[in-house]
Amino acid sequence: MKSAFSREAEGPPIIEFRGIVKVYGAGHAAVKALRGVDIRIAPGEFVAMMGPSGSGKSTCMNIMGCLDTPTEGTYLFNGVDVGALSRNQRAILRRNYVGFVFQGFNLLSRTSALENVELPLIYRGVSAGERHAQALEALEAVGLREWKRHTPGELSGGQQQRVSIARAIVTAPEVLFADEPTGNLDTARGREIMELIKRLNVERGITVVMVTHESEMASYAERIVRFLDGVVEEDNGRGKGEGT
Amino acid sequence: MLWNALLLALREIRRNVMRSSLTILGIVIGVAAVIIMVTIGNGATARVTEEIASLGSNLLILRPGQRLGPGQRSEAAPFDIEDVEAIARDIGGVFAVAPSSVQPATAIYGNLNWNTTVTGTDNHYLTVRNHVIASGREFSENELRAGRAICIIGETVRKELFGSQDPLGGKIRLGKLSCEVIGVLASKGQSMGGSDQDDTVLVPLRTLWRRIAGNQEISHIHISAREGVTTEKVQRDIELLMRERRRVSAGEEDDFSVLDMKEISEALTGSTEVLTSLLGTVAAVSLLVGGIGIMNIMLVSVTERTREIGVRLAIGALEREVLMQFLVEAVVLSSLGGVLGIVLALAASSVLTDVMRVPYVFDPWIIVIAVIFSAGIGVIFGYFPARKAAQLNPIDALRHE
Numbered sequence: 001m002k003s004a005f006s007r008e009a010e011g012p013p014i015i016e017f018r019g020i021v022k023v024y025g026a027g028h029a030a031v032k033a034l035r036g037v038d039i040r041i042a043p044g045e046f047v048a049m050m051g052p053s054g055s056g057k058s059t060c061m062n063i064m065g066c067l068d069t070p071t072e073g074t075y076l077f078n079g080v081d082v083g084a085l086s087r088n089q090r091a092i093l094r095r096n097y098v099g100f101v102f103q104g105f106n107l108l109s110r111t112s113a114l115e116n117v118e119l120p121l122i123y124r125g126v127s128a129g130e131r132h133a134q135a136l137e138a139l140e141a142v143g144l145r146e147w148k149r150h151t152p153g154e155l156s157g158g159q160q161q162r163v164s165i166a167r168a169i170v171t172a173p174e175v176l177f178a179d180e181p182t183g184n185l186d187t188a189r190g191r192e193i194m195e196l197i198k199r200l201n202v203e204r205g206i207t208v209v210m211v212t213h214e215s216e217m218a219s220y221a222e223r224i225v226r227f228l229d230g231v232v233e234e235d236n237g238r239g240k241g242e243g244t
Numbered sequence: 245m246l247w248n249a250l251l252l253a254l255r256e257i258r259r260n261v262m263r264s265s266l267t268i269l270g271i272v273i274g275v276a277a278v279i280i281m282v283t284i285g286n287g288a289t290a291r292v293t294e295e296i297a298s299l300g301s302n303l304l305i306l307r308p309g310q311r312l313g314p315g316q317r318s319e320a321a322p323f324d325i326e327d328v329e330a331i332a333r334d335i336g337g338v339f340a341v342a343p344s345s346v347q348p349a350t351a352i353y354g355n356l357n358w359n360t361t362v363t364g365t366d367n368h369y370l371t372v373r374n375h376v377i378a379s380g381r382e383f384s385e386n387e388l389r390a391g392r393a394i395c396i397i398g399e400t401v402r403k404e405l406f407g408s409q410d411p412l413g414g415k416i417r418l419g420k421l422s423c424e425v426i427g428v429l430a431s432k433g434q435s436m437g438g439s440d441q442d443d444t445v446l447v448p449l450r451t452l453w454r455r456i457a458g459n460q461e462i463s464h465i466h467i468s469a470r471e472g473v474t475t476e477k478v479q480r481d482i483e484l485l486m487r488e489r490r491r492v493s494a495g496e497e498d499d500f501s502v503l504d505m506k507e508i509s510e511a512l513t514g515s516t517e518v519l520t521s522l523l524g525t526v527a528a529v530s531l532l533v534g535g536i537g538i539m540n541i542m543l544v545s546v547t548e549r550t551r552e553i554g555v556r557l558a559i560g561a562l563e564r565e566v567l568m569q570f571l572v573e574a575v576v577l578s579s580l581g582g583v584l585g586i587v588l589a590l591a592a593s594s595v596l597t598d599v600m601r602v603p604y605v606f607d608p609w610i611i612v613i614a615v616i617f618s619a620g621i622g623v624i625f626g627y628f629p630a631r632k633a634a635q636l637n638p639i640d641a642l643r644h645e
Contacts, residue, residue: 066638068638069635091561095561106554110260
């Protein structure tokens with residue numbers, strides 16, 4: 001309900017790209033990954049970014065998640081110019097407003113599910129008791145409360161991805177960035193993960209930006225942005241999110 | 245923040261037991277090797293210095309045969325009592341002259357026996373060799389002249405034959421001779437040559453001649469120079485006198501030799517200095533090898549850790565929080581290794597100095613140096629690769645191969 005409300009709100013977009021360019025390398029070896037991208041994403045949207053490999057969709061998401069910086073252009077997060085933020089301020093932004101889910105899970109090995117989920121809370125300075133309760137709650141939300149003592153090596157791929165989702169949502173972020181979240185999973189496991197992400201979007205109103213190349217997974221999103229050669233080729237949500 | 249860093253660091257240490265223990269091991273080996281080597285080197289130097297002091301640097305030993313050439317000594321004639329008297333009478337600057345003749349013998353007391361050497365000599369021997377009577381008395385003039393069946397025993401012989409009993413007045417058998425113990429020498433420990441100076445039995449020279457050796461030979465003459473007289477001068481005079489007495493014609497080699505203990509002690513001091521610097525070098529190499537071991541472990545784990553740092557940055561860790569965690573980790577491992585290394589080194593040095601019979605010389609500075617160096621390597625190589633990784637863009641750290 002909340003997501004429906006957010007999507008139609010005329011408020012400022014949570015993510016706004018204005019002419020974002022990203023160049024890797026320099027001189028003759030320079031590769032233009034993004035050649036001027038404009039996107040606006042409203043709070044509560046579920047956006048899938050698609051495109052062939054090398055089309056710039058992942059680069060675009062990494063810049064949105066402040067994991068990478070653009071070469072040119074303006075990026076506003078919640079109306080704040082990210083380009084003007086320091087390295088530490090960008091880290092604080094990641095800490096407080098966004099969560100990440102990676103294709104390769106990126107959990108700490110030999111570390112229990114509970115400790116993995118607790119990690120972002122440690123950096124937030126949450127007290128031990130509070131931390132434990134919140135981490136358990138997040139594990140509960142992904143259906144892995146019983147597996148809290150297990151390390152990634154003892155969990156299946158689908159379970160590991162759910163732990164990483166729990167880690168991403170434990171801080172109640174505004175935006176969840178998912179980079180090919182189902183890429184390492186079979187179709188059935190992939191659907192479960194997508195159901196889970198969809199539910200978080202609908203029930204908690206978390207804005208979701210997902211990179212995928214599977215149309216089936218993209219179909220869980222309401223808006224699909226297609227990339228080709230570093231520019232947005234097609235955006236079925238353009239106009240909707242484009243409040244003046 | 246420090247508390248969080250400690251929490252995160254301890255989790256990392258626990259999570260990587262193998263890497264952590266190898267790092268600790270590297271530091272333990274580096275620290276322990278240096279401390280042990282230097283302690284033994286210092287002990288050996290201290291012992292040699294002690295022995296030189298106990299020997300006295302004004303001692304000359306005259307013996308038949310040349311110092312070089314193993315076959316010659318037996319061919320050369322031994323000395324006789326007139327030689328001793330001539331030295332005492334004719335050479336200026338002599339403080340004491342002691343003739344001696346040595347025979348191996350089995351000493352028997354009750355049902356215990358002990359293989360030792362019997363030295364026939366007189367009271368001057370105690371003076372020139374710096375022997376002190378711990379209990380009992382010296383030989384009397386009468387006993388020396390008459391060749392009585394009496395003896396003074398060294399500490400080792402006392403311990404082996406008498407144990408806790410009082411040896412004075414006890415009768416020990418030396419071959420066919422049964423003689424009464426009249427004195428015990430104070431312990432002098434091992435000589436520089438490695439022989440036990442306490443494993444000895446002294447009897448009057450005449451007693452040895454008549455009752456044990458069956459001849460009237462003197463195998464060594466110990467001479468101590470008077471204070472203020474150079475041993476070189478006394479040595480030259482003795483050589484001239486002995487050439488004359490033994491009828492060595494001009495141009496012929498001496499058929500005797502005079503050892504100057506000062507020369508020997510100088511040579512020995514030189515060799516302990518070499519030993520100490522050798523041990524020091526070995527220690528420095530161990531420190532370096534230990535250091536390289538630590539470096540290796542730290543650098544090899546950089547790939548894995550770079551991705552870990554990427555994850556931490558992605559979920560909102562500040563660069564300084566990541567660095568603090570790695571610093572705490574390196575400090576905890578290094579100090580643990582340092583403490584274990586010190587404990588191991590102190591235990592091993594006390595055992596080794598005991599086995600090698602050198603004094604235990606405690607040197608706090610070498611402990612400080614060893615710990616600072618090893619821990620420094622641990623901290624530097626734990627911290628700097630992490631710093632490099634933490635300065636990357638999070639996405640580059642995450643994608644690090």
